[in-house]
Amino acid sequence: xxxxxxxxxxNNTSLWGNTKGKEFLVNEFGISYSTLQEDIYFLSLDAxxxxxxxxxxxxRKIEKDIQTAAAKYLKSKKFKLKTxxxxxxxxxxxxxxxxxxxxxxxxx
Numbered sequence: 264x265x266x267x268x269x270x271x272x273x274n275n276t277s278l279w280g281n282t283k284g285k286e287f288l289v290n291e292f293g294i295s296y297s298t299l300q301e302d303i304y305f306l307s308l309d310a311x312x313x314x315x316x317x318x319x320x321x322x323r324k325i326e327k328d329i330q331t332a333a334a335k336y337l338k339s340k341k342f343k344l345k346t347x348x349x350x351x352x353x354x355x356x357x358x359x360x361x362x363x364x365x366x367x368x369x370x371x
Contacts, residue, residue, distance in 0.1 A: 265290065267312065269332035273322040279352070280318025287319060288312045289329065292336040295361075304342060306364040307350065308333060317355035326362075333362070342368035 269289040273282025289312045296307035310329065319325055326349055334344040345365040354361035 274324035277322040342366040
């Protein structure tokens with residue numbers, strides 16, 4: 264079995280459900296949209312995992328902690344993470360989370 268790219272634990276700051284102590288696994292990332300404005304890329308970053316749950320949406324600890332794994336993934340795609348935040352609630356699904364990202368690129 265492949266090692267997850269991230270193990271994240273919520274701290275119950277989600278407005279939608281109890282996430283306190285719940286562990287979430289991210290197995291894969293993907294970029295579903297990108298556009299360039301000035302020197303900044305605006306990306307839609309998807310995170311996939313077996314137990315990702317839309318009710319974790321808005322959990323601030325998950326949003327903060329996923330940045331490390333997202334930055335590593337983006338670096339492999341020649342981007343440098345500037346900011347990351349949850350996308351709107353309608354973009355969250357069971358098995359997939361979505362984040363709005365601002366990034367610099369391409370970088371080496």
